[in-house]
Each structure stands twice: as C-alpha cells, then as structure tokens.
Amino acid sequence: MTRTRILEAAWRLLESGQAEGVRMADIAREAGISRQAVYLHFPTRAELLVATTLYLDEVKHVDKRLAASRSATTGVERLSAFIEAWGNYIPEIYGMAKALLAMENTDEEAAAAWSDRMQAVRQGCEAAVRALARDGTLTPDRSVEEATDLLWTLLSVRNWEQLVQDCGWSQGQYIETMKELARRSLVRDSG
Amino acid sequence: MTRTRILEAAWRLLESGQAEGVRMADIAREAGISRQAVYLHFPTRAELLVATTLYLDEVKHVDKRLAASRSATTGVERLSAFIEAWGNYIPEIYGMAKALLAMENTDEEAAAAWSDRMQAVRQGCEAAVRALARDGTLTPDRSVEEATDLLWTLLSVRNWEQLVQDCGWSQGQYIETMKELARRSLVRDSG
DNA sequence: CCTGTCACTTGACACCGTGTCAATTGACAT
DNA sequence: ATGTCAATTGACACGGTGTCAAGTGACAGG
Numbered sequence: 356m357t358r359t360r361i362l363e364a365a366w367r368l369l370e371s372g373q374a375e376g377v378r379m380a381d382i383a384r385e386a387g388i389s390r391q392a393v394y395l396h397f398p399t400r401a402e403l404l405v406a407t408t409l410y411l412d413e414v415k416h417v418d419k420r421l422a423a424s425r426s427a428t429t430g431v432e433r434l435s436a437f438i439e440a441w442g443n444y445i446p447e448i449y450g451m452a453k454a455l456l457a458m459e460n461t462d463e464e465a466a467a468a469w470s471d472r473m474q475a476v477r478q479g480c481e482a483a484v485r486a487l488a489r490d491g492t493l494t495p496d497r498s499v500e501e502a503t504d505l506l507w508t509l510l511s512v513r514n515w516e517q518l519v520q521d522c523g524w525s526q527g528q529y530i531e532t533m534k535e536l537a538r539r540s541l542v543r544d545s546g
Numbered sequence: 547m548t549r550t551r552i553l554e555a556a557w558r559l560l561e562s563g564q565a566e567g568v569r570m571a572d573i574a575r576e577a578g579i580s581r582q583a584v585y586l587h588f589p590t591r592a593e594l595l596v597a598t599t600l601y602l603d604e605v606k607h608v609d610k611r612l613a614a615s616r617s618a619t620t621g622v623e624r625l626s627a628f629i630e631a632w633g634n635y636i637p638e639i640y641g642m643a644k645a646l647l648a649m650e651n652t653d654e655e656a657a658a659a660w661s662d663r664m665q666a667v668r669q670g671c672e673a674a675v676r677a678l679a680r681d682g683t684l685t686p687d688r689s690v691e692e693a694t695d696l697l698w699t700l701l702s703v704r705n706w707e708q709l710v711q712d713c714g715w716s717q718g719q720y721i722e723t724m725k726e727l728a729r730r731s732l733v734r735d736s737g
Numbered sequence: 738c739c740t741g742t743c744a745c746t747t748g749a750c751a752c753c754g755t756g757t758c759a760a761t762t763g764a765c766a767t
Numbered sequence: 768a769t770g771t772c773a774a775t776t777g778a779c780a781c782g783g784t785g786t787c788a789a790g791t792g793a794c795a796g797g
Contacts, residue, residue, distance in 0.1 A: 357773080375651040378754065392774055394756070457651035460566040460644075496726075504713040505723065513704040522695040532696065535687075539730045548744080569783065580746055585785070 358396045360386045362410045365403060369450035375457050379403075401465040404455050408472060411448055420444065421479065430486035430493070431542060435534055437483045438510065441476060442530045445515045452512045473507075480506040487541060494543045502541050509536060549587045551577045553601045556594060560641035566648050570594075592656040595646050599663060602639055611635065612670065621677035621684070622733060626725055628674045629701065632667060633721045636706045643703045664698075671697040678732060685734045693732050700727060 364386035368377045379400055383390040397403035412418075424436035445452075458465035481503040487493040493502060508514075510533065518524045518532075555577035559568045570591055574581040588594035603609075615627035636643075649656035672694040678684040684693060699705075701724065709715045709723075 379756090380754085389775055391757095391776085395773075398756085400755070453651075460648040501715075501719075501723075504709060504715065505727075508705050508708045508713075511704065511708060513702065514699050517699045517702060518695060522699075524692075524695065528692075532692075536696075536727070536731050540727050570785090571783085582747080582786095583745055586744075589785085591784070 357386070357388065357392065359410075360388070361393055361396055361403070362407050365407045366411060366451070369407070369454050371450070375454065377454060399464070401458060401462045401468065404451070404458070404465065405468040408448065408451050408455065408468070411451060415444070415447060417444065424479070424483070427486075430483070430488070430490040431538070433486045434483040434506075434537055434541070437479055438534050438537060439530055441479060441510060442515070442533055443526070445512055446519070446526060449512070449516070453516075456512070476510070477503065477507045480510065484541065492543050494541055497541070506537055506541060509533060509540075548577070548579065548583065550601075551579070552584055552587055552594070553598050556598045557602060557642070560598070560645050562641070566645065568645060590655065592649060592653045592659065595642070595649070595656065596659040599639065599642050599646065599659070602642060606635070606638060608635065615670070615674070618677075621674070621679070621681040622729070624677045625674045625697075625728055625732070628670055629725050629728060630721060632670060632701060633706070633724055634717070636703055637710070637717060640703070640707070644707075647703070667701065668694065668698045671701065675732065683734050685732055688732070697728055697732060700724060700731075 361382065365377070365382045368381060368385055379393055380390045382403070383393045386393070393403070397406060420440045421437075424433055424440050427433035427436045452469075455465055455469045459469055460466075481499070484493065484499050484502045484506060487502075488499055493499070497505070515529060519526060519529050524532075552573065556568070556573045559572060559576055570584055571581045573594070574584045577584070584594070588597060611631045612628075615624055615631050618624035618627045643660075646656055646660045650660055651657075672690070675684065675690050675693045675697060678693075679690050684690070688696065706720060710717060710720050715723075
C-alpha cells in the first residue's frame with residue numbers, strides 16, 4: 356500500500372536526524388513516488404506527520420510497553436516503571452517529535468495534534484501520581500494536580516532533548532536521574 | 547533614532563502575545579516606517595530579534611538583577627537568589643524568547659543566538675553549583691557538571707512555559723517549586 | 738544657490754515550500 | 768471497448784523573506 360510506503364519513508368527521514376530538512380518533496384522521493392501523490396493520501400504536511408506518529412505508536416506497541424507500568428503493585432514502583440517506559444520511548448520518536456514540535460508555532464493543527472499526544476502522556480503521569488496518593492506515599496506538599504504537572508514537565512521531550520542531545524547524557528543516566536528527581540520531589544519522606 | 551524605534555516596536559509586538567504572527571512588515575508598521583527601512587538597520591529577521599534581546603537585557607538591567615545572586619554568601623543562598631532572579635526574568639522576555647525559539651529549527655543564526663543566551667544562563671547555574679561545591683553542600687550523587695546540566699534544564703524557558711502558561715501555575719508557585727526542586731536534587735542532606 | 742549626502746520611500750521581483758488544479762497515462766476489471 | 772482508479776507531469780497561487788533600483792525630501796557646506 357502506497358500510504359504505508361509514505362509513512363515508512365517519512366519515518367525513515369525524520370528518524371535520521373535533521374528534522375526540519377524534511378519537506379514533502381523529500382518524503383515523496385524517499386517513497387519513490389511523485390510529490391503530488393503524497394497529497395493524494397495526506398491533505399497536509401501536518402496530517403502526514405500526525406499519521407506517522409500514530410503509525411509509530413502502533414508499530415512500536417506503546418500500549419504493551421505501558422502495560423508494565425500499569426501492572427505495578429505499589430505507587431512507587433508504578434512511578435518508576437512509567438518513567439522507564441516513557442523515557443525509553445522518547446528517543447524512538449524523537450525525530451518525529453522534533454518535526455511536529457517545529458510546526459507548533461505555525462500550524463494550528465500540528466499544535467493540536469502534539470498537544471493531544473502529550474495529554475496522553477499526562478494521563479500516564481496522573482495515574483502514577485494517583486497511585487502514590489492511594490498508597491499515602493505522595494508528598495503532602497503538593498496536590499495530585501500539581502504533582503502531575505510537575506512530573507509531566509520533568510518528563511517532557513524538551514528536557515530529554517536538552518540533557519541527552521545537548522548535554523551529552525547517556526540514556527541510562529537520564530532515566531536514573533529522572534527517577535530520582537521524581538522520587539525526591541513527589542514521594543513522601545525520601546531523602 | 548530609528549534603530550531604537552524598531553527595537554521598541556519589535557519588543558511591543560512580541561511582548562503582546564502571539565509571537566509567531568510578528569512579521570517584518572508588522573514591525574515596520576508598528577515603528578511607523580516602511581518595511582524596507584527595517585532592512586536598512588537589520589539585515590535579517592534573526593538579527594533583529596537578537597538585537598531586541600540584547601536591547602531588552604540592557605533596558606531591563608539583567609546585570610544588576612544577577613548581582614544580587616552573586617553577592618550571596620552561602621551556596622544555598624546563592625542558588626535560591628539565582629533561581630529567583632532568572633525565574634522572574636523569564637516572563638519579561640517570554641514573548642521574545644518564543645519568537646526566537648520558533649526560528650531555532652529553520653534559522654541557523656537564530657539558533658546560535660539563542661544558544662548563546664542560554665549558555666549565559668548556564669554560566670549562572672554553574673556558578674551557583676560551584677558555590678554549593680565550595681561549601682561542601684553539593685549532593686555527592688552528582689558531579690558539578692551534571693548538577694549544572696540538571697539545574698539548567700530545570701530552569702529552561704520551556705519548563706516555565708509549560709508550568710505557568712500551559713498548566714496555569716502562578717509565578718510565585720513556579721519560583722517556590724523550582725527552589726525546592728533544586729534544593730532537593732542538588733543540596734546534600736535536605737529531605 | 739547649487740551640490741552632496743543620508744535616511745527613507747515606493748514598487749517590482751526572485752526564492753522557497755506548501756497546497757491546488759487540470760490534463761494525461763497505464764493497469765486492471767467488467 | 769469502457770470505465771475506473773492510482774499515479775504522473777507541469778503549471779500556478781500564496782505568503783513571507785530578502786534584494787534591487789529609482790526617487791524624494793531634508794539638511795549641510797561651499
């Protein structure tokens with residue numbers, strides 16, 4: 356199916372670094388079809404990018420990965436498992452994310468799409484925070500909502516980008532630091 | 547001087563919200579001159595934006611604000627003062643920052659300019675971390691460099707944006723949370 | 738009073754990337 | 768043979784940046 360070939364082509368290009376060099380013409384060439392044929396399947400660049408993220412989520416089985424964090428028994432374990440699952444997913448979608456993020460400013464639809472995806476992440480954060488609250492291990496300093504905001508911000512793609520891409524941290528270092536930071540700022544009595 | 551009028555116009559427009567709607571023509575109109583006259587003073591949009599940030603730093607006396615944090619005696623005080631100074635500066639430059647950030651992806655020069663400005667912030671972070679290290683109050687978990695990376699990331703404009711703009715936190719809430727987060731993740735024995 | 742010069746204006750234009758439109762081709766099915 | 772469907776080619780509009788050339792008006796010095 357041509358549609359799939361386009362999605363694969365987009366993915367391949369976005370994955371390989373220089374996010375913003377990826378134009379519709381490039382994707383078409385990579386897929387071995389004409390630029391106009393791309394428009395036959397995806398009305399706008401934004402929609403193509405969104406479709407690519409959804410395609411990735413499917414191919415990479417995000418759902419299965421998050422299942423692990425959902426099955427954790429204690430809140431603390433759940434928090435840790437969630438950070439690990441999401442944190443390790445970031446590098447795989449980073450090319451995509453960067454391209455989508457770059458359109459946020461100019462493209463209404465791209466912004467909405469990215470916001471949707473991030474709300475899903477926020478759900479995950481909230482679930483982890485609620486698990487802590489249920490166990491009574493959430494720090495008394497913050498409400499569930501504030502704690503969720505904080506965790507969500509900590510785990511943003513931008514923060515990953517800054518630490519791993521710009522500062523040269525290893526992925527493991529990133530994960531460990533985020534876990535520790537989350538624990539210290541969200542879990543009660545954990546010096 | 548026309549140059550100043552242009553800078554003031556750019557500032558006024560950027561400050562008032564919708565960063566990405568600000569085109570060269572808009573700035574010219576706001577300054578009461580022709581679009582081409584702007585190019586007489588600033589060769590490119592990126593250079594105009596950069597000049598505007600420098601102009602803002604001058605007008606807003608960033609240097610004086612940071613002096614306070616430099617004169618703190620203990621490392622912990624210095625950390626706190628720095629977070630307060632920088633954290634309270636962010637909302638004043640946010641319009642600018644957003645416009646510059648939006649060009650990061652497309653414009654080489656804008657990216658370099660923004661990166662420069664952020665390196666300056668990083669210097670401030672590093673100074674605070676070194677003050678902690680000197681006092682022996684830096685957590686043993688992290689090297690000076692790692693601690694600097696972490697603090698710098700915590701205090702990014704993007705994080706401020708997400709918490710204050712997107713999540714609706716108050717400025718005071720943001721400052722307090724950042725101070726606490728920094729303390730918990732950088733200062734030794736502070737549960 | 739003439740002549741420069743300097744800041745600015747007007748208007749036209751090239752470039753780039755996105756998205757649109759119309760006419761055409763080639764394969765496959767009925 | 769006919770229809771249909773995916774894809775092709777080529778042209779074009781739009782928006783925003785940046786360039787270029789010619790013109791205008793004010794002010795200064797001889």
